[in-house]
Structures are given as structure tokens and as C-alpha cells.
Amino acid sequence: MPYRTLFLGTDPTIPPALVIPQQFRIDVSTASDAEVLQAAAALIHAYLDSLRFSTDENNQYSGSPYDVFLQKNALPPAPGESNLGYARRLLGLISGLANPAFVTPADAPPSASNGKPEFQLQKGQRFVFGTSELQGLKVFFAQSDVAAAHTGNCISCHTPPNFTDFQFHNNGASQIEYDGLFGQGQFAALTIPDLDTRNANFDDYLPPSLNHPNANSRFRSPASLVNPGYTDLGTWNIVGNPDIPDAQANLQQILCGEFNLTGPDCTSDAILPLVIAYFKTPTLRDLGQSPPYLHNGSLATIEDVVNFYIGSSQLAQASALRDGSPELSDISLDQSDVEPLAAFLRALNEDYD
Numbered sequence: 001m002p003y004r005t006l007f008l009g010t011d012p013t014i015p016p017a018l019v020i021p022q023q024f025r026i027d028v029s030t031a032s033d034a035e036v037l038q039a040a041a042a043l044i045h046a047y048l049d050s051l052r053f054s055t056d057e058n059n060q061y062s063g064s065p066y067d068v069f070l071q072k073n074a075l076p077p078a079p080g081e082s083n084l085g086y087a088r089r090l091l092g093l094i095s096g097l098a099n100p101a102f103v104t105p106a107d108a109p110p111s112a113s114n115g116k117p118e119f120q121l122q123k124g125q126r127f128v129f130g131t132s133e134l135q136g137l138k139v140f141f142a143q144s145d146v147a148a149a150h151t152g153n154c155i156s157c158h159t160p161p162n163f164t165d166f167q168f169h170n171n172g173a174s175q176i177e178y179d180g181l182f183g184q185g186q187f188a189a190l191t192i193p194d195l196d197t198r199n200a201n202f203d204d205y206l207p208p209s210l211n212h213p214n215a216n217s218r219f220r221s222p223a224s225l226v227n228p229g230y231t232d233l234g235t236w237n238i239v240g241n242p243d244i245p246d247a248q249a250n251l252q253q254i255l256c257g258e259f260n261l262t263g264p265d266c267t268s269d270a271i272l273p274l275v276i277a278y279f280k281t282p283t284l285r286d287l288g289q290s291p292p293y294l295h296n297g298s299l300a301t302i303e304d305v306v307n308f309y310i311g312s313s314q315l316a317q318a319s320a321l322r323d324g325s326p327e328l329s330d331i332s333l334d335q336s337d338v339e340p341l342a343a344f345l346r347a348l349n350e351d352y353d
Contacts, residue, residue, distance in 0.1 A: 004028035063350035065129040091141040103129035122288035136344025163284040169325040172312035174277040209243035240268030276323040
């Protein structure tokens with residue numbers, strides 16, 4: 001249907017699920033461009049607002065089987081405890097549970113899955129947290145300096161309770177995508193300019209902007225046999241980009257903290273070569289509602305993602321991953337970890353109200 005029909009909201013042939021509530025309706029034929037833009041923005045805001053995760057009266061997450069498991073076993077964070085500190089302590093507490101109280105469909109709170117044994121949004125998934133999910137949790141939380149077997153080291157970047165550190169990392173996705181098309185080692189062989197060269201040749205290297213509408217997005221494109229040399233370097237496109245001035249101060253603060261750059265060493269010039277193929281860490285909550293996975297949408301299932309990290313961590317350990325995040329080298333997974341890790345990650349799903 002034309003958007004003008006949907007925005008007006010009066011046509012009797014509009015499917016019931018698509019009837020826009022009265023407060024969001026607008027007559028596009030008489031509205032100004034600014035009013036149409038505001039109406040679209042209001043709808044997008046309403047949608048994003050509906051994606052909030054369920055929390056209890058103490059502002060603790062409460063809508064997933066994982067959250068209910070923590071509640072049933074009385075495992076809340078301590079006052080003032082850091083997220084990473086809690087995650088490390090939590091693994092010890094869970095490992096010490098002689099008889100963990102598992103989660104069954106009867107434990108599903110009304111806000112989590114409408115009081116029903118199965119999720120409404122993840123068809124076929126039951127509201128449970130059992131032995132397989134617990135095994136996956138232990139692998140997910142496990143950390144080791146020498147990469148002992150069944151060590152996910154996942155909490156280094158996907159730190160609970162948000163399951164993200166809100167920082168930036170290179171997990172190898174761009175390199176694996178590029179080398180998959182052009183051959184092993186080709187991503188490492190790409191010539192990537194320094195800050196001055198890049199900014200002096202904006203159209204050759206950076207994404208289009210109002211000031212540079214003809215820029216070619218060489219390093220913000222999916223790898224393609226049609227365009228050798230094109231790939232997605234993520235955050236590299238933003239750091240020190242003169243056409244995105246408002247983002248620089250906050251981005252620089254985050255990245256200098258991540259790379260331990262202080263004082264006069266904290267500059268865009270210093271940061272740029274460190275953030276090749278870096279992307280912001282996503283939350284792992286509600287993965288069941290967000291396939292395909294990775295920034296390039298290259299993986300169809302959660303199991304595919306776990307297998308991806310088996311491969312990318314091995315590349316990192318062999319020093320064969322260009323600018324790979326150091327956290328990858330502390331991962332040690334094998335095929336026996338795939339199923340329990342996937343079960344645990346699905347236990348982070350919830351149904352929205």
C-alpha cells in the first residue's frame with residue numbers, strides 16, 4: 001500500500017496489524033515535508049521503544065530464561081560491582097551450585113512469554129534453562145590466560161548483564177569475507193592509507209557525504225568479485241573523518257581508553273591504524289529475533305556464529321588476523337562446545353510485551 005494510505009489510517013482494506021494508531025496518523029496530501037518526516041520519526045521511535053528488555057522493580061533484567069535462572073538461584077550482582085567483576089564472580093558461584101534450580105516453562109513470567117510455555121517470537125523454543133544451557137554458560141563465561149579447552153572468553157566483549165561492552169572490536173569478519181573471495185592473505189595485503197592520505201583523497205577512500213557526494217565507499221562496502229580492493233573497515237571510516245565532526249570527541253575518548261592511549265598520544269592519527277575492521281560490539285540478548293548475524297549478515301544461525309569464532313580465534317592465535325582484537329587469542333573452542341553455547345545464547349531470548 002502507498003505510505004500515504006497507511007499514514008491516513010482510514011482505508012478499510014488496511015490489514016488490522018498495519019492500522020496506525022490515531023496519534024501517529026497524518027494526511028500526507030496536506031502535510032509539509034517537515035511534518036511527514038516527523039511522523040515517520042515518531043513511528044520509528046515507537047518501534048525502538050518497544051524493543052526495551054524486560055526489567056523488574058530493581059531494574060534487573062527479568063524476561064529471559066537466563067535471567068529467571070539467576071533469580072531462582074539467588075545470584076544478583078553486589079552493590080557497586082562492575083559488570084565484568086560480577087561476570088567473573090558469577091561463574092564461580094554457579095560452578096559451586098551443588099543442585100542448581102533449573103528453569104521450566106512454569107517459571108515463565110507473564111511479561112517474558114505471555115505466561116505460555118513457548119516463546120511467541122521464537123517459534124518452537126520453550127522457556128527453559130537446563131543442563132545444556134548451564135554447560136554453555138560455563139563455556140561462555142570461562143576465561144584463561146593460556147586458552148584452556150572449552151574457554152569462550154566471551155564475557156571480555158559481551159559482558160553481562162547487557163552482553164556488550166559498548167566498545168569496538170575486530171572479530172575477523174571482514175578479513176574472512178574478503179579472503180573467502182580472493183584467497184588467503186589478500187586482506188592482509190590490502191594497502192590502507194594513513195589519516196593524511198585518506199582525508200586528502202576523500203572520494204577515493206571514504207563513504208559519500210554532503211560535502212563529498214561522489215565518494216566511492218571503497219572501505220565501507222561488502223567484499224565483491226566485481227570490485228577487488230573494496231571491503232568494510234567499519235570504524236576506520238569514522239575516526240578522523242572531517243565530514244563527521246560531531247562524533248569525534250566521544251569516539252576518540254572510547255577508543256583511546258580501549259587502546260590505552262593518553263594525553264598527546266590520544267589522536268586520530270594514532271587511533272586510525274589500530275581500528276581496521278573494528279565494529280561496535282552488539283548485545284547478544286534476543287539473538288533469535290535478529291538473524292542473519294555479524295555486521296555483514298553472512299551467517300544464518302547461532303551455530304554458524306560459534307563455528308565462525310572457532311575459526312577466527314585460530315587465525316588470531318596463528319598471528320594471521322590483521323588487526324584482530326587480542327581477546328580472540330584467548331578463545332579455545334571445539335565442536336563439542338557449539339551445541340551448549342547455542343543453547344545458552346538462545347536462553348537470552350525473551351518475548352516483548
